[in-house]
Amino acid sequence: MKTIELSSELIKLHKYEGSADKSAAVDLIKTYLEKNDLHVELISSNGVVSVIGSTKGRKENSRKIILNGHYDTVPPSDQWTVDPFDPVVKKGELWGLGACDMTCNLAAMINTAIAISKQNLSSEIILIAVGDEEVGGHNGTGATIAKGITANYAVIGEPTAMQLATGHKARLQIELTAEGKGGHAAYPQDTKNAAHTMATALVALEKEFKLKSHDHEYVFSHPTMNTTLISGGTAENVVPFQCKATIDFRLPADIKIEKFTAKLTQLLPESVKLNIQKNEPGWISDEKSEFIKTAQATLEKVTGTPISGYLHKLGASDARYYSKAGIPTINVGAGNMKLHIPDEKMQLEQLRQVEQFYTELCKKI
């Protein structure tokens, strides 16, 4: 299948995600890889299946490069003007759910792995198609690493509009609990309102982490926060004895979490306790490494555009699992995340370029 056909077949299967038949994409990728003579292994974790495709009969000590893409997507909104599960090409773009993030890039990686496996190269390509990325990746990429699937290098196919991404921020999710003294709302002298204590805490944090610039590199290199959930109180005329708030911090990739949470504790009133719910590391590559230089030269050749700086992403991706495992990682994908919206689409010229990039890079490794 051509990459555009494979992309379309995978987009159609997004309608089965979240249903009993969610293995449809896994079946298609497995069958397609096997038909093209790749060795296929399935890794299952809590109902999420990852497909690993590699060249048969390679030597143990060959250099390995992972091409990692996810087959899951987010559910469609009702603002689509076309059927999100019925892909269509309009003016050089493929429209369909997940086209940009990142079904088309996954299809390009699959076809790259097949093309490279037919060539007699000393290096080995390991194609990894995972689910679960949209909800954290623990049962997808995380599970493949736990099962020992590793390599010398890794490439993530999240859409970057053909820019070379070399890092993303860390994420820290905390829950704050403010304790007070409940009672009737008419008797403030006998109560301590936990919601008011929480308000004091949130104002202090908001002041500390207020954005001082909207510049992308500033946001990348500084901690930012958003309060995402608040709950408290039992009735409209009862003083809450407890109030909880969830805060989503995005932090510089190299931050020391213990030091950071110690600083947070200092900013909070004494009756507010802090509990870490999620601590997801960031990712930053060695931008002076040979791997990055090779990727840059290859990308410049394929796109015909000189690269003046690397992309530092604010949102997380599965790159952090490889980074944590000590595997040098890059992220290059076709498509602009701004098009990961209702009427999501992929520019076919970029898709052609990205497949060429994956292929050329794999040959050079």
Ligand SMILES: [Zn+2]
């Ligand atoms: Zn994605």
